[in-house]
Amino acid sequence: MCTVGGPVDIEFNERVKGKNYRCKDCGERFKGLGKRPMCPSCQSENVEEI
Numbered sequence: 001m002c003t004v005g006g007p008v009d010i011e012f013n014e015r016v017k018g019k020n021y022r023c024k025d026c027g028e029r030f031k032g033l034g035k036r037p038m039c040p041s042c043q044s045e046n047v048e049e050i
């Protein structure tokens, strides 16, 4: 692990939350938060939980 020497890494904790989704349009896998996750790659809401 390389530490840059900043404040506590909050990003890491946020990554633990959320569910895994897969975009049906482009096949992108991502972690989504909320009820209507959106594909970060093509902005499609046509995603499924995996």
Ligand SMILES: [Zn+2]
Binding pocket: 023, 024, 025, 026, 027, 028, 039, 040, 041, 042, 043, 044
């Ligand atoms: Zn997509």
